[in-house]
Amino acid sequence: MPTHAIDAILEIFTWVGLGMGVLVGVLTVIVRVADGTWVPAQIVIGEDEHGRIARWFGDDGQVGQARLSHEQEHALAGSETAHAFVRRGRSDRVRLSPGSPAVRGLSWLTIGFLALGALAALGSLIMLFVR
Secondary structure, three states, X not given: OOHXXXXXXXXXXXXXXXXXXXXXXHHHHHHHHHHOOEEEEEEEEEEEOOEEEEEXXXXXXXXXXXXXXXXXXXXXXXXXXXXXXXXXXXXXXXXOOOOOHHHHHHHHHHHHHHHHHHHHXXXXXXXXXXX
């Protein structure tokens, strides 16, 4: 393969990697802010005619209540209490992990794009000094 073709490919990967890394990084920040603040809470799990419900006391003293999803019911099967995360300012949302899977996925995508751009830029610099 001619060296000009390798230079062109490395240049394309550099711009695509760094450009998409910045773009997806901005999207990650927007999704993270929209996700809100989640704080740890001790939940009590109860039953009603429609399924299982989680109840907790919030930081502001209000009682929160949220219906458990099928996945949450499966993860908390047989438990009467559990550690979970509730959204600050809302009394109807609960989840079992501290971070959002969407934010985590976008963060890894950002890291991947930025790594691609950085490695391609490094490869381009190495090719410059090899000749």
